[in-house]
Amino acid sequence: MLILLGSLFVAPLLAHEPQDHLEQTIERLYDKQQRGDYAAANELARAATDDFAGIPAFDLAAGLAHLNAGDPQLAARAFERIVIVEPTHDRARLELGRALFLSGELTAARTQFSSVIDRSPPPQVAERAQQFIAAIDRRLAARSPTTRFWVEGQVGYDSNVTAASDDLIQLFTVLGPIGILDKAESDYFYAGHAGGAYHTPWVADRQWRLRSHFQHRRYRDFTDYDQTFLQLHGSRVVNASERSLYLFGGEVQHVRLDGDNFLSRFGLSPRLHRRLGARTQLRIEAALSHTHHAQNEDRNAWKLGTAGGIVHAFDSPLGIVSFNRLGLSREQANYDLYSQNAADLSSHLQLRLTPSQAVMASAGLRYQFYDQAATRQDGSHWIARGGDESTERSRLIRATAGYSFSFASSGWSVHTTASHLRKRANITPLEFDRNQVTLSLRHDWE
Numbered sequence: 001m002l003i004l005l006g007s008l009f010v011a012p013l014l015a016h017e018p019q020d021h022l023e024q025t026i027e028r029l030y031d032k033q034q035r036g037d038y039a040a041a042n043e044l045a046r047a048a049t050d051d052f053a054g055i056p057a058f059d060l061a062a063g064l065a066h067l068n069a070g071d072p073q074l075a076a077r078a079f080e081r082i083v084i085v086e087p088t089h090d091r092a093r094l095e096l097g098r099a100l101f102l103s104g105e106l107t108a109a110r111t112q113f114s115s116v117i118d119r120s121p122p123p124q125v126a127e128r129a130q131q132f133i134a135a136i137d138r139r140l141a142a143r144s145p146t147t148r149f150w151v152e153g154q155v156g157y158d159s160n161v162t163a164a165s166d167d168l169i170q171l172f173t174v175l176g177p178i179g180i181l182d183k184a185e186s187d188y189f190y191a192g193h194a195g196g197a198y199h200t201p202w203v204a205d206r207q208w209r210l211r212s213h214f215q216h217r218r219y220r221d222f223t224d225y226d227q228t229f230l231q232l233h234g235s236r237v238v239n240a241s242e243r244s245l246y247l248f249g250g251e252v253q254h255v256r257l258d259g260d261n262f263l264s265r266f267g268l269s270p271r272l273h274r275r276l277g278a279r280t281q282l283r284i285e286a287a288l289s290h291t292h293h294a295q296n297e298d299r300n301a302w303k304l305g306t307a308g309g310i311v312h313a314f315d316s317p318l319g320i321v322s323f324n325r326l327g328l329s330r331e332q333a334n335y336d337l338y339s340q341n342a343a344d345l346s347s348h349l350q351l352r353l354t355p356s357q358a359v360m361a362s363a364g365l366r367y368q369f370y371d372q373a374a375t376r377q378d379g380s381h382w383i384a385r386g387g388d389e390s391t392e393r394s395r396l397i398r399a400t401a402g403y404s405f406s407f408a409s410s411g412w413s414v415h416t417t418a419s420h421l422r423k424r425a426n427i428t429p430l431e432f433d434r435n436q437v438t439l440s441l442r443h444d445w446e
Contacts, residue, residue: 022052029061033068042069045078056082056089063095072102090121094129101132110136142202148446152193156438160184161222163423165432182384182429191217193442205239209247228256245273261294279313287329298335305329307344319352336372337381343367356406366396386429394425415440 025048032041045062052058063078079096082089097112113129113136120126160166166184197211215229235249253265267289274282286306293299307327314320327344346364353359370392374382382389402417421434 026061029065038069041065072099075099090116106136146199149196150444152440152442154191154438154440156189158436159186160434161187161225163432165429187219187222189217189219207237209235224258226258230254243275247271263293265291281311283309299338301331301333303331321350323348339371341369358404360402362400364398368394385427388427397422411444413442
């Protein structure tokens with residue numbers, strides 16, 4: 001009888017011990033995570049799993065401990081036990097989706113996030129799930145190759161086709177001064193453009209990017225200045241981290257003037273894109289190129305340059321993006337008359353007014369210093385300088401403004417631009433002004 005009474009008294013106390021131990025374990029798990037001791041929380045969760053696995057309150061605390069310690073696969077198993085017992089547990093299903101996302105199981109993760117949204121949870125939960133779905137869609141898209149093509153027709157006006165100074169060149173010979181009028185001539189032109197881009201899928205944070213651009217411009221009267229341009233560019237892209245992207249690029253350009261070979265250029269251009277903040281990116285690049293002039297080997301040259309710039313997207317309903325860039329270069333030609341040092345400073349601003357409308361403005365300044373002056377033996381080059389034997393120093397100022405309008409999701413868009421180029425130099429006959437206005441109709445498709 002005493003034994004029976006004793007057992008009736010002790011049994012309730014023993015029943016409370018596992019419950020008390022469970023609550024203490026859960027409390028310790030959360031306490032260690034709040035203090036940032038994720039490794040200890042992870043070890044405690046592992047040790048207690050055999051005793052409490054299948055109890056939703058424990059599995060939630062243990063799953064978060066595994067997740068915060070960088071063990072998403074173990075966390076996923078803990079959250080899966082919860083949704084099996086409680087299919088309507090939105091928090092557990094959200095965390096399960098997050099664990100699957102971090103494990104690289106994107107399709108399974110998307111299914112879990114979609115299930116959360118389908119149950120009409122609180123707005124903050126639905127918004128969080130939707131953010132993950134958008135990130136998953138981007139990653140899934142990155143696993144597939146992307147191809148884009150575009151064609152464009154353009155008409156325009158050029159106020160100074162030949163880049164002439166419109167000044168009287170004075171030459172002093174044994175017969176006395178001779179005046180030659182270097183007159184600026186304007187003309188209308190039309191042009192056709194076509195291009196494409198191809199990006200391979202991301203594999204081990206690496207990708208190939210290829211693009212091409214073809215252009216033919218034809219003048220109404222000055223057909224000697226008709227130009228055909230072809231450019232091919234390829235880059236090997238390495239996503240080194242969430243903040244850094246390396247691009248190792250190379251390109252080939254070929255230009256024909258009035259149907260004849262004019263120049264060809266081959267270049268290499270490694271670049272670094274470094275994210276400085278949520279809306280700011282640093283870009284650093286170097287470039288090495290060789291230019292071959294078909295009709296003047298003296299102008300064949302090697303060029304080495306470097307540049308740096310800052311891209312910033314402003315937090316504004318207008319969607320303002322600015323790009324400021326500074327570059328330095330050295331070009332060594334076969335004949336020093338064409339060798340030069342240069343510095344470039346440019347700024348570009350784009351404003352997205354509406355989803356279908358955008359405006360842009362850019363300005364640039366270039367300073368050039370050549371190595372050698374032209375002498376009488378340089379013939380036509382010396383005449384073009386008006387007999388001035390100074391070493392050329394010049395600056396070019398460019399300003400451009402544009403507007404674009406796209407037609408919904410049709411792929412069609414209209415673009416108009418106006419630009420002004422001014423060259424000022426220590427040699428007056430080399431100075432000129434040039435204005436261009438264009439109107440384009442473009443179609444893009446993927």
